[in-house]
Amino acid sequence: MEHWPVVRREVEPGRASRHGALGPTLLALIRAAGLGGKAVLDVGTGSGRLALALADEAGRVVGIDVDARAIETARRLARERGLGHVTFVEADAERIDYRPLGPFDLVVANLCMSDPIIERAARTLPPGACLAFACFHTEQWRETGQASRFAYSPERLEAVLRSAGFEPEHLEVEQEVIRFASAEEARRHLAGLRAKWAASGRWAAYEAYLAGGGRALTESRLIVKARRR
Ligand SMILES: C[S@@+](CC[C@H](N)C(=O)[O-])C[C@H]1O[C@@H](n2cnc3c(N)ncnc32)[C@H](O)[C@@H]1O
Numbered sequence: 001m002e003h004w005p006v007v008r009r010e011v012e013p014g015r016a017s018r019h020g021a022l023g024p025t026l027l028a029l030i031r032a033a034g035l036g037g038k039a040v041l042d043v044g045t046g047s048g049r050l051a052l053a054l055a056d057e058a059g060r061v062v063g064i065d066v067d068a069r070a071i072e073t074a075r076r077l078a079r080e081r082g083l084g085h086v087t088f089v090e091a092d093a094e095r096i097d098y099r100p101l102g103p104f105d106l107v108v109a110n111l112c113m114s115d116p117i118i119e120r121a122a123r124t125l126p127p128g129a130c131l132a133f134a135c136f137h138t139e140q141w142r143e144t145g146q147a148s149r150f151a152y153s154p155e156r157l158e159a160v161l162r163s164a165g166f167e168p169e170h171l172e173v174e175q176e177v178i179r180f181a182s183a184e185e186a187r188r189h190l191a192g193l194r195a196k197w198a199a200s201g202r203w204a205a206y207e208a209y210l211a212g213g214g215r216a217l218t219e220s221r222l223i224v225k226a227r228r229r
Contacts, residue, residue: 006173026134033130038105044112048074061086098124109133122164125228137220144202166226175220183210
């Protein structure tokens with residue numbers, strides 16, 4: 001296994017969270033893979049944020065997502081911008097075969113990745129083509145003691161990519177640790193996530209962490225580019 005770089009930053013609680021955002025490292029990696037005129041598949045496209053960001057450079061972009069309302073929004077945004085070469089399909093990316101939607105030169109994803117998606121990307125991409133994505137790292141929100149089912153450690157991701165037929169070329173851990181001055185400040189910062197975290201048991205775990213004197217929150221993702229062998 002290679003030793004991949006880790007970029008760690010401490011951030012002020014007042015700054016807007018980057019959770020869910022489209023990061024510059026991923027965009028730079030995708031652009032470095034060469035977009036000019038290429039056919040791109042964006043997996044877990046949501047409202048098409050990544051697909052639309054690549055539209056001006058790519059030849060054709062297809063975004064897929066299981067969420068019908070998000071796909072409707074993505075279609076509307078593409079229509080409003082007059083982007084006839086950007087289309088959106090409602091589909092379960094862990095179940096469908098991507099090949100009938102293609103052919104594709106590049107598969108991308110922002111925060112939607114799993115073993116079945118990697119396997120399907122490998123089946124649709126020709127040798128030499130790239131898969132580039134950001135996904136949650138197992139240390140995402142580590143203070144809640146619960147890793148997302150979509151989170152990867154670098155070691156497991158590397159193994160999954162290799163066994164699917166990809167050669168990892170870039171695998172970077174981007175991590176931000178927010179330090180709160182008080183438990184109250186942490187609760188205020190997390191107000192928007194409270195209902196979701198309460199439902200999954202994360203909120204109670206984070207309260208226990210705060211009660212024990214903890215005052216941090218880790219946001220961590222992997223930024224990856226891998227090439228089809
Ligand atoms: C964190 S959001 C990211 C959305 C988008 N990539 C972006 O950057 O704004 C994750 C997205 O993955 C989608 N998703 C999750 N599981 C999926 C699946 N099996 N097939 C297709 N989409 C899926 C969700 O509906 C959601 O829109």
